[in-house]
Amino acid sequence: MHLPKFVPNVQRAAALLALGAGALLAGCAVGPRYQAPHADVPAKWSTQAGATAAQPDLHQWWLRLNDPLLNALVDEAVRGNLDVATAAARIREARAFANQSDSARYPSLNGTAAYTRAGAGPNAIAGLSSTPESGTASPGSPTHLFQAGFDASWEIDLFGARQHAFEAAREGLDAAQWDLRSTLLTLIGDVTTRYVEARGYQARLALARATAHSQEETARLARVRYTAGSTSGLDVANSAGEAQATLAEIPALEAAYAQAVHSLSVLTGKPPRALLARMQQTQDVPTPPLPVALGVPADALLSRPxxxxxxxxxxxxxxxxxxxxxxxxxRVTLVGSLGTSGTQFGDLARHSSIGWSIGPSVTIPLFDAGRLKAAAEIADAQRDQSFIAYHAAVLAALQDVENASVTLSRETERAEGLQHAADSYSEASTIANALYRSGSTSYLDLLIAERALFAAQDALIQSRVRIATDYIALNKALGGGWDGPIAPD
Known part of the structure; x- marks a missing residue:
């Protein structure tokens, strides 16, 4: 298309207006300038028992539990968990919103084109109809009109509204990415915790079944001795009742085990029963490496997503x-338009009628009944809420580390005591069994010894589960999560 010589003058005028707007922009922007909040944190943790002050190694910390199946389940959960997929979708949403906000800072250009075909009937009034002398067709002959043009507009961000909107969208994108990391941290903690709990239930089930089998053997021996007249019916009743009481605990443990595996399956994005076959083979409760390095509180805040x-x-x-x-x-907006028209399509490039316009427009909020002021007050109050939420997150992070650290330390001490108790009760049970079989003691002594041994061994298994889960909680509190590749968002 061949445009008249005055079009470059239009372009120069637009450029001058743009330069002037850019010069004013730096000096007219309003609004607070962001400063990162200061977190008042202690120089060291209050509890260092069972831990060290060295820099914590949070990289794939679950690998140190030395369980290949657990490692595989963590990888599957990262790929298949629905919460992770949702968090990744929110990143895509935030990125698109940031791109949308960024584009609002630039000019917009729209192209237009139109074609009109019009005519009048043979009985049209001559004075109101077109004539060949006027360059158009006579009545009964259609006319043609071709039009093309461009419309441009640019809201000059004189006071920084568009820039602030883009900054808000960009910060929202950063927050969404940290939210994904937080989701992964929670997910890995939940997967490892449910796995440890499931192994704990397996160990308790094995203990209960072995104890019930031993008690059934004792009950059989009591019946034999009762038949021989060497013992009373009281021993028979007590031994049978004790075996049944132990057997009665098995269904509850089986239900708890199934629930843990169902939860683990859902965390990996699978149906509840998907992992029952893979978890069927009994394995020991994972033993974490101790002590755990804590570092300093400031490091935890940097690691916590x-x-x-x-x-x-x-x-x-x-x-x-x-x-x-x-x-x-x-609000200052620079608008411009350029249009051309002709009765034939070829005329748009040669003999067309060209019109143009360019100039600024100003919109001044004179009266809105306080709407814009209220919007500013709302934004300011929301900013205060975000400031408070940040400090609440800091306090929660410090509390999580302190709680997990002291719990892990005390539970480790408790497990040592339970181990000694279980060893002593095991020895007592062996002696009581031998004495009862030789007829040197009553069944009551054997009953007391077996009950104490079963309770101590069961408590020891639960303590080992707690140590592992406390280890998991401490790594979560320190900010240990997934730092490898994830599915594309």
Whole structure:
């Protein structure tokens, strides 16, 4: 298309206006400038028992439990968990929103084209119809009109509203990415915890079945001795009742085991019964390596994705305050249009009628009954809430580490005591069994010894499960999560 010589002048005028707007932009932007919040944290943890102050190694910490099946389940969960998929979709949403906000800072250009075919009937009034002398067809002959053009507009971000909106969207994208990391951290902690619990239930089931079998043998011996007249019916009744009482605990343990495996299956994105076959073979409860390095509190805040997300949300709300404040000021928009028309398509490039317009428009909020002021106050209050939420996340992170550390330390001490108790009760049970079989003691002594041994061994298994889960909780509290590749978002 051949345009008139005055079109470059239009372009120069637009460029001058753009340069002038850019010069004003730096000096007219309104709104608070973001400053990262300061977190008042202690120099060291209050409890170092059972832990070291060295820098913690959080890289794939679950591998140190030395369980290949657990490692495989963690990988499957990262790929198949629905919460992770949702968090990844939210990243895509936040990225698209950031791109949308970024594009609003630039000019928009729209092209238009139209074709009109019109005519009048043979009985049309001559004075109102077109004539050949006027360049158009006579009545009864159709006319043609071709039109083409461009419309452009650019809202000059004089007070920074568009810039603040883009910053808010960009901070929201950062927060969404940290939210994904937080979801992965929680997921891996849940997978490892459910796995440890399932292995614990398996160990308790094996103990209960072995104890019930031993008690049934004792009950059989009591019946033999009763038949021979060497014991009373009281021993028979007590021994049978004790065996049945132990057997009665098995269904509850089986149900708890099934629930743990069902939960583990769902965490990996599979149906509840999907892992029953893979978990069927009994394995020991994973034993974590101790002690655990804690580092310093400031390191935990840098590693915790929920704290990092809360800080990004605070930055986002700060940008929204600036956007709301800038919306209270006038808006300057540079608009322009260029159009051409002709009765034939070829005329658009040669003998067309060309028109153009360019100039700024200003929108000044004179009266809105306090709507824009209220919007700024809302944004400011939301910023305060984000600031409080950040400090709440910091305190929660510190509390999580302190709680997990002290719990792991005390449970380790408790397990040592339970191990000694189980060893002593095992020896007592062996002696009581031998004495009862030789007829040197009553069944009551054997009953007391077997009950104490079963309770001590069961408590020891539960303590080992707690140590493993406390180890998991401590690594979660320190910010240990998935740091490898994930499915493309």
């Amino acid at each position: 929920d704290v990092r997300s809360a800080e990004r949300r605070y930055a986002q709300s700060t940008a929204r305050v600036g956007e709301a404040q800038a919306n209270r000021y006038p």
